[in-house]
Amino acid sequence: MRETPRTSRRSVLKGIGTAALGALGFGSAGSSPAEAAGEPIMMQYFHEPWSTVESDIPTIADIGYDAIWIQQPAEAILTWDDQDGRNDPPLGYQPVDLRNFNSEFGTESELQSLIDTAHSHGVEVYLDTVLNHMAAASYDTFPQFEYEHFHHDVGAIDDWSDPHQVKHGEFLGLKDLGQLSHTDGDPAYVRQQLKNYMDKMAEFGADGHRFDAAKHMYTDFFSDYANQWADDNGMFKVGEVYDGNVDYVQNYADTGMNVFDYPLFFTMHDAFEYGDMSALEGAGITGQDPWHSVPFADNHDEDGPSQYELAFAYASTIEGYPVHYNLYPSWLLDNDNINNMVWVKKNLAGGETYYRHSGNDLLVYERYNNLLVGLNNNTSSWRDEWVYTSWRDETLNDYSGNASDVTVNNDGWVKISVPPEGWVFYAPY
Known part of the structure; x- marks a missing residue:
């Protein structure tokens, strides 16, 4: 199994050194596993004006979200x-002028107030950052760009297996910017x-960027430019690489950014539609590179599975820096x-993941010496299972409130x- 440093993932993602971790309350690389418990988690807060988001900051902080x-x-x-519903079409993804931060969500001063309020409550703010395209409009709509600054060699994408089309095409009719020398214009x-x-x-x-439509830009643009900026x-940075192929998404993580774990999400979606949960063991970017993974159970582009809260229980307790979202x-x-x-997640999760039981309807994994998680997607029956753990002669409390205390015997079972359709979160008192 992997050996992962006992440090805060958020601190690593933001480049905070080990020496600073003690002040942040996350332990250090030399901490014992139990001392390393506690990992960060973020919330995706969409579909409301800045003033509404700001009014909820105290609640967000009290619940424990880091960002x-x-x-x-x-x-x-x-x-x-223009909307026919809260996310149809989504606002904010058809930019006209990247120099003007007055938007449908509020004025620049309201955005500043939101960020200041978040910081006063210890919450970071990550901004959706659209670098791939401008709006689906005529070229004279954009005061800072000319015709020559866009790709014109593909038009609409009709072959999603063609990398050139994916990188040069007009995704959903959005005018595609030429960030590198792959255009006849002025990429500089x-x-x-x-x-x-x-x-x-x-x-x-x-405090950070969420790179929209990262899949539609070359990895070189991130490794040579955007990540460095x-x-x-x-700034924290995470890319939306909307693809189910682990190797494809890993290529973007290897540029130095973090990535939303779409390969894991698609596996989760199948598992939590009353499917086979054993497929989750080792799945996704989280299974091979959790230090760059952002797991999620739902977002504004993909609906979550039917066993919705069960999916949240998984995404919230595995390794990675998870994000919570709901349309409301x-x-x-x-x-x-x-x-x-x-x-x-904030108090008990930490350490390497050991899958203790991987069955069709029951999944049990331990965050080593910190947290034992059980998930059951059977719709009608409790599931009992003996599992091996790292503890010895230890009473474990279920911090979900869904089950009773259990005692680990002197052999670790x-x-x-x-x-x-429930979950348990066991850890020592």
């Missing part, structure tokens, strides 16, 4: 009136505008089960019971 990810702060072509000018855009986010005090400003943010903030999962 929020919000939509792109730039002038865009779509308005609230395009890059300067994109750098200025990212720098302005940093000037507002934002973020690093120079001390209040659903997350008011949900006792979800709030408990945040608490468990314990019998746990997991309710139908």
